[in-house]
Amino acid sequence: MNLIQVLIESLRSMAANRLRTALTMLGIVIGIASVVLLLAIGDSMQRFIGKELQMLGTNMLYVMPGGDRTAGQRAREGKVAALTLDDAEALNALPSLTGAAPALQGSFKLSAGNETLNSTVSGVTPAMFAIRNWQLAQGTMFGEADIRASARLVVIGQKVADQFFYRLDPLGRYLRIENVAFQVIGVLAGEGRQIDGTDLSELVLVPITAASANLVKTPFPQNVHYVAAQGRPDVALPDAIADIEDVLRSRHRIRLDDPDDFRIQNLSTFAETANKISAGVALLLGLIGAISLLVGGIGIMNIMLVSVTERTREIGIRMAIGARPGDVLLQFLAEAVVICLAGGLVGIAIAAAGAALITRLADFEVYLTLSAVIVACGFSTVVGIFFGFYPARRASRLLPVDCLRYE
Amino acid sequence: MSEAAVNALIDIRGVSKSYLSGSVETPVLHGVDLRVERGDFVSIMGQSGSGKSTLMNILGCLDQASGGAYLLDGADTRTLDRAQLAAIRNRSIGFVFQSFNLIKRMSVAENVALPLIYAGIGRARAHARAVAELERVGLGEFARRTPSQLSGGQQQRVAIARALVTDAPLLLADEPTGNLDTHTSDDIMTGFQALNRERGITIVLVTHEADVAAYSRRLVRLKDGQVMYDGPAVEGLRQLAASHASRDGARP
Numbered sequence: 080m081n082l083i084q085v086l087i088e089s090l091r092s093m094a095a096n097r098l099r100t101a102l103t104m105l106g107i108v109i110g111i112a113s114v115v116l117l118l119a120i121g122d123s124m125q126r127f128i129g130k131e132l133q134m135l136g137t138n139m140l141y142v143m144p145g146g147d148r149t150a151g152q153r154a155r156e157g158k159v160a161a162l163t164l165d166d167a168e169a170l171n172a173l174p175s176l177t178g179a180a181p182a183l184q185g186s187f188k189l190s191a192g193n194e195t196l197n198s199t200v201s202g203v204t205p206a207m208f209a210i211r212n213w214q215l216a217q218g219t220m221f222g223e224a225d226i227r228a229s230a231r232l233v234v235i236g237q238k239v240a241d242q243f244f245y246r247l248d249p250l251g252r253y254l255r256i257e258n259v260a261f262q263v264i265g266v267l268a269g270e271g272r273q274i275d276g277t278d279l280s281e282l283v284l285v286p287i288t289a290a291s292a293n294l295v296k297t298p299f300p301q302n303v304h305y306v307a308a309q310g311r312p313d314v315a316l317p318d319a320i321a322d323i324e325d326v327l328r329s330r331h332r333i334r335l336d337d338p339d340d341f342r343i344q345n346l347s348t349f350a351e352t353a354n355k356i357s358a359g360v361a362l363l364l365g366l367i368g369a370i371s372l373l374v375g376g377i378g379i380m381n382i383m384l385v386s387v388t389e390r391t392r393e394i395g396i397r398m399a400i401g402a403r404p405g406d407v408l409l410q411f412l413a414e415a416v417v418i419c420l421a422g423g424l425v426g427i428a429i430a431a432a433g434a435a436l437i438t439r440l441a442d443f444e445v446y447l448t449l450s451a452v453i454v455a456c457g458f459s460t461v462v463g464i465f466f467g468f469y470p471a472r473r474a475s476r477l478l479p480v481d482c483l484r485y486e
Numbered sequence: 487m488s489e490a491a492v493n494a495l496i497d498i499r500g501v502s503k504s505y506l507s508g509s510v511e512t513p514v515l516h517g518v519d520l521r522v523e524r525g526d527f528v529s530i531m532g533q534s535g536s537g538k539s540t541l542m543n544i545l546g547c548l549d550q551a552s553g554g555a556y557l558l559d560g561a562d563t564r565t566l567d568r569a570q571l572a573a574i575r576n577r578s579i580g581f582v583f584q585s586f587n588l589i590k591r592m593s594v595a596e597n598v599a600l601p602l603i604y605a606g607i608g609r610a611r612a613h614a615r616a617v618a619e620l621e622r623v624g625l626g627e628f629a630r631r632t633p634s635q636l637s638g639g640q641q642q643r644v645a646i647a648r649a650l651v652t653d654a655p656l657l658l659a660d661e662p663t664g665n666l667d668t669h670t671s672d673d674i675m676t677g678f679q680a681l682n683r684e685r686g687i688t689i690v691l692v693t694h695e696a697d698v699a700a701y702s703r704r705l706v707r708l709k710d711g712q713v714m715y716d717g718p719a720v721e722g723l724r725q726l727a728a729s730h731a732s733r734d735g736a737r738p
Contacts, residue, residue, distance in 0.1 A: 081606075393589055397589075397604075399548060399575060399587075400575065401572055401575050403604070479548040479549075480549035483583070
């Protein structure tokens with residue numbers, strides 16, 4: 080008996096009991112759908128994190144004012160922790176860094192024409208563009224001369240451009256930030272949420288000096304909110320971090336036993352955290368999938384046992400006309416595998432729909448990879464063989480004379 | 487091995503069979519000897535419990551004897567495993583049952599083709615041979631129907647086509663007319679006679695009806711698991727009728 084014949088008979092037998100087959104499949108469908116979806120989400124997360132890291136630039140470090148202690152504790156000790164433009168300048172000169180760029184950040188009211196929007200505005204220097212690898216879709220970025228002149232210029236993300244200057248050329252137009260007019264000189268290329276929570280297309284970037292003079296309005300115009308630094312690729316990151324600590328501790332005159340008054344955040348730890356979260360999600364979905372597959376497999380075994388009992392007489396007839404025990408085994412095994420595979424295909428379709436839904440609702444691109452589909456088909460087959468074997472073996476061991484006597 | 491032994495298609499020597507029901511062993515056959523030559527047409531008669539169905543199952547390799555030897559076409563069936571027995575059922579034996587035993591989900595042609603499929607013949611060739619066999623029993627036009635769309639007599643002819651499709655030399659029929667009316671029974675039995683005469687097929691059938699047994703050449707009567715009579719059908723049936731008459735006559 081060849082395989083095609085076995086498959087035809089399996090499909091026919093499934094078609095004879097449509098409802099039962101469908102219900103039997105359900106566990107497998109759910110199991111495979113969650114397994115495939117988990118693989119897709121895991122893959123997508125890996126891809127997303129990889130892309131993010133590439134976009135952020137490698138070896139990114141954030142230096143922030145304030146150490147492990149709270150502002151209150153520091154105030155009691157009579158110390159004010161701050162990072163200044165000069166600190167950034169000193170870090171920028173470090174040989175173990177490709178660069179260090181200071182930044183100010185705040186939420187301000189943007190307006191142009193009738194449009195008004197509250198958004199985060201960052202005051203940066205040209206060095207930040209280099210470190211973060213920001214590219215311009217049109218226009219130019221501001222230069223060192225603009226920084227020195229506190230020029231009221233702004234570079235905006237594409238979403239911001241669309242919002243305020245829909246279908247217009249934004250270059251040369253004015254965007255009002257807290258009612259101060261900033262002239263648009265550039266639009267950033269790219270979009271998408273980045274690992275540090277910012278979205279390229281939502282960025283509003285002004286010269287750090289202009290931000291300090293017109294927006295943040297602090298009594299300490301030298302202070303910055305953070306310094307972004309990038310370690311040299313040929314220098315081990317911990318060494319670069321040690322260099323930064325040395326420079327800042329000496330500049331801030333921190334005594335040997337006193338703690339730092341700044342924090343250095345390594346962005347690769349972000350990536351590690353994100354990886355851990357995605358692994359957790361994958362594990363959860365995998366567990367659901369595994370349990371569903373187990374329950375579904377037991378369902379398959381149960382139904383196959385019922386089917387063997389129901390078709391005892393048919394088994395007897397087949398044996399009488401020449402079916403070998405192996406033929407009977409193969410027939411029932413094939414039926415279990417076909418049910419599982421069909422359930423697997425439905426599960427894959429559901430997972431594909433789920434992935435499309437996540438992509439649409441969650442602003443996070445998920446799609447099924449070929450490997451996920453192959454793994455799912457393999458899983459279905461294994462479940463079918465594993466749980467179909469016992470009933471099929473039972474059928475194959477029946478004696479023809481007993482089967483033919485069975486009513 | 488003697489000349490006669492080579493010629494015998496069925497050679498049963500001292501076959502016994504007992505079933506275990508719980509811890510009690512119930513003997514059904516006690517040392518049955520039976521030789522059937524090629525081309526013979528044998529009826530096995532006996533009352534319920536005489537062991538005729540058990541004998542038939544052993545002859546058909548559906549069941550194995552507890553004791554004694556069964557040589558089918560010279561091959562000792564005791565030495566064969568289940569797969570080899572299946573191959574013998576497939577190639578050497580055709581079965582016809584009282585309840586037709588067709589597979590309801592399959593078309594008539596697929597039912598007939600099934601033994602060929604198990605013999606490893608491709609679908610297309612198996613189907614062609616099945617249709618040809620159906621035409622020989624006069625049911626060529628019903629090939630695409632399902633068994634339930636056919637009458638009892640037609641279904642039994644489909645079963646006969648299925649039994650013959652592998653060119654098996656031996657046809658075993660267990661009460662083949664048990665579910666059929668007299669007229670249809672006559673048709674089936676005439677068909678058996680033709681198969682025996684024209685195609686030289688050896689037929690062994692089990693029946694409890696003298697009318698059916700009358701179509702055969704030889705009669706074997708079983709009682710309580712032993713052979714009571716083994717000889718020409720005409721003579722055996724005459725004796726049977728006489729014993730019935732005397733028993734009836736003895737009644738007041």
